[in-house]
Amino acid sequence: xxxxxxxxxxxxxIAGAHASAWLTFPDECELIAFADMDERRAQERAxxxxxxxxxxxxxxxxxxxxxxxxxxxxxxxxHAELAIAALQSGKHVLVEKPMCCSLEEADQMxxxxxxxxxxxxxxxxxxxxxxxxxxxALLEAGKLGxxxxxxxxxFWWRTADYFRLWWRGTWEKECGGSVLNHAIHHLDFxxxxxxxxxxxxxxxxxxxxxxxxEDAAVAIVRFANGALGSFASSTATFPEHYRIIIYGxxxxxxxxxxxxxxxxxxxxxxxxxxNQQPRPEHGxxxxxxxxxxxxxxxxxxxxxxxxxxRRSVELAIAIYKSALTGQPVTLPLSPDDxxxxxxxxxxxxxxxxxxxx
Numbered sequence: 001x002x003x004x005x006x007x008x009x010x011x012x013x014i015a016g017a018h019a020s021a022w023l024t025f026p027d028e029c030e031l032i033a034f035a036d037m038d039e040r041r042a043q044e045r046a047x048x049x050x051x052x053x054x055x056x057x058x059x060x061x062x063x064x065x066x067x068x069x070x071x072x073x074x075x076x077x078x079h080a081e082l083a084i085a086a087l088q089s090g091k092h093v094l095v096e097k098p099m100c101c102s103l104e105e106a107d108q109m110x111x112x113x114x115x116x117x118x119x120x121x122x123x124x125x126x127x128x129x130x131x132x133x134x135x136x137a138l139l140e141a142g143k144l145g146x147x148x149x150x151x152x153x154x155f156w157w158r159t160a161d162y163f164r165l166w167w168r169g170t171w172e173k174e175c176g177g178s179v180l181n182h183a184i185h186h187l188d189f190x191x192x193x194x195x196x197x198x199x200x201x202x203x204x205x206x207x208x209x210x211x212x213x214e215d216a217a218v219a220i221v222r223f224a225n226g227a228l229g230s231f232a233s234s235t236a237t238f239p240e241h242y243r244i245i246i247y248g249x250x251x252x253x254x255x256x257x258x259x260x261x262x263x264x265x266x267x268x269x270x271x272x273x274x275n276q277q278p279r280p281e282h283g284x285x286x287x288x289x290x291x292x293x294x295x296x297x298x299x300x301x302x303x304x305x306x307x308x309x310r311r312s313v314e315l316a317i318a319i320y321k322s323a324l325t326g327q328p329v330t331l332p333l334s335p336d337d338x339x340x341x342x343x344x345x346x347x348x349x350x351x352x353x354x355x356x357x
Contacts, residue, residue, distance in 0.1 A: 004029040004296065005066040007091075009058045009082055010073030011036035011045040014096055018071040019049040021285035028293050029069070035061040058082055062089040069296065072096060075167040076175045080105035083120065087112040092119040094292050094302075098184050099309040101175035102342035103317060103333060106310040113306055121292045121302040122309025124188045128280050128287030131255035135193055135246060137277050138259075143270050144248025150194050150221075150229040151245045154183035155237035160209065162235075169211030171349045175342065177213030179204070180316045183233035188304075188312040189244055189255070190231075196224040197315055200329045202322040208236040212349070219319045231319075317345060324348045 006022050008015050011034050022029055031051040035058045036042035042054035055061050062070070062085060070086040072079055072095040080100040083093045093113070099122045100106050113120035126132055138144055156178065167173035174181055191197070204217035215236045221229035245254040251261035259274075261267035282290050288304075295302040318329045321339045325348070338344035 001027065003027070004068045004293070005032040005064065006030065006069045006071065007033050007035070007061045007064060007067040008045070008051075008071045008073055009035045009061060009086075010071075010075075010096075011038065011041040012073060015045060015071070015073040016048075017285045018073055018094075018096075018289070019045065019051075021289040022071070023049060024282075024286050025290065025293060028297075032064055032067050033061050058085065062086055062091065068092060069094065069292070075173055076101055076181065077167065077173045080109055083109050084112040087116045087118050087120065090116060090118065092121075092292075092296050094121045094123060094289070095309075096123050097188075097309075097312075098175070098180050098316070099306070099313050102340065102345060103310065103314055104335070104341045106306065106313050107335075110306040110310065119292070119295055119302060120306035120309075121288070121295070122304045122306065123285065123288050124185060124304045124309065124312075125284050125288050126185045126189045127192055127304055128283060128291070129255070130280055131257050132189060132192065133280055134257070134274055134277065135253050135255065137274070138253055138270070139193055139246065139248075141273075143250070143273070144246065144253060144261075145250040147194065147223075147225060147227045147246060147248050149227060149245075149247040150190050150223070151243070151247070152183070152186050152190050152229065152231045153241060153243045154178070154186040154231075154233040155241045156182050156233075156235045157238040157240050158209070158215075158235040163209060163211050169209065169213055171212050171346050174213060175345075176316060176320065177206075177211065177217075178215055178233040178235045179217050179319050180313075182235055183217075183231070184312050184316065186233075186242060186244060187231070187315055188309075190229065191311050191315065193246060194223050194225065194227060194229065196311075196331070197221045197229070197318070198224050198331050200315070200318040200322050200331065202319040202329075204319070204323040214323070217319060217323060219322070221315075320345060320349065324352050 039056035202219035
């Protein structure tokens with residue numbers, strides 16, 4: 001089997017997770033090159049992971065005929081630009097979360113993949129955890145009865161040092177705060193279980209950090225299946241804590257894992273059924289990349305493709321729109337909505353920054 005060549009754009013911390021995961025499959029792929037605006041850092045990554053070359057400009061990496069797949073590991077503000085350039089160069093693209101900064105960008109990325117007949121995947125490794133797989137199986141089999149409520153807490157502790165990195169905490173470069181860049185994995189997790197949201201009401205603010213973007217937000221969501229959702233995210237909460245709970249007519253299931261059914265004999269029956277379900281072979285970025293390699297080899301869509309990755313961007317933007325306008329938001333957002341574009345979100349967010357006490 002001919003190995004696929006991989007290039008990585010961005011040589012920061014998350015690039016190491018990508019490189020290590022690609023190297024887990026040496027019979028299927030090889031690292032060809034890194035690119036980063038800090039060429040010294042690109043060289044260090046190339047030497048660390050045994051890549052053949054390094055570049056300052058991503059265009060140089062994309063000229064490689066021996067690269068078939070590109071991982072994009074840069075800050076969110078240029079995900080779309082780089083992904084589209086890579087797709088138009090004939091590469092399959094795996095982009096870090098968040099997929100991009102706006103629905104307009106997401107749709108442009110999806111269109112570029114379709115036009116180039118290449119795959120676009122988004123890194124949401126929580127979709128491959130044992131908790132998600134088991135919770136998804138329970139819901140699809142109706143073991144909880146009708147879903148009633150999804151509760152999500154995504155609490156992080158980020159100090160001032162964290163936000164000293166030039167692009168963090170800004171609407172222009174990070175494109176969001178605790179919702180888009182921290183809780184996004186948990187939002188995607190819930191969306192993967194509960195389906196399409198149809199209505200959002202939210203509040204947010206900056207409470208402890210000297211930044212533009214929110215460091216805390218709460219939202220109430222109505223799903224198309226009739227269930228409700230309560231979401232809370234923050235980068236100002238100590239200790240760090242996350243929890244996702246799905247409540248149904250017959251009980252609840254949570255991550256970190258906990259199954260609680262009202263009827264004890266039925267719980268024993270369901271636990272036995274769960275033990276017969278397949279478990280994930282890989283975890284973390286390794287699971288995402290194993291799935292992406294499978295998709296490329298077989299010409300199939302990855303589990304989290306561009307269309308699926310777009311959903312969490314839309315929910316995050318709906319939360320921002322509701323919080324910034326003080327009004328409930330109906331989904332889906334249409335292309336003529338001011339918040340469909342990055343410019344529309346930036347203008348509303350920066351106007352709100354100017355009104356802070």
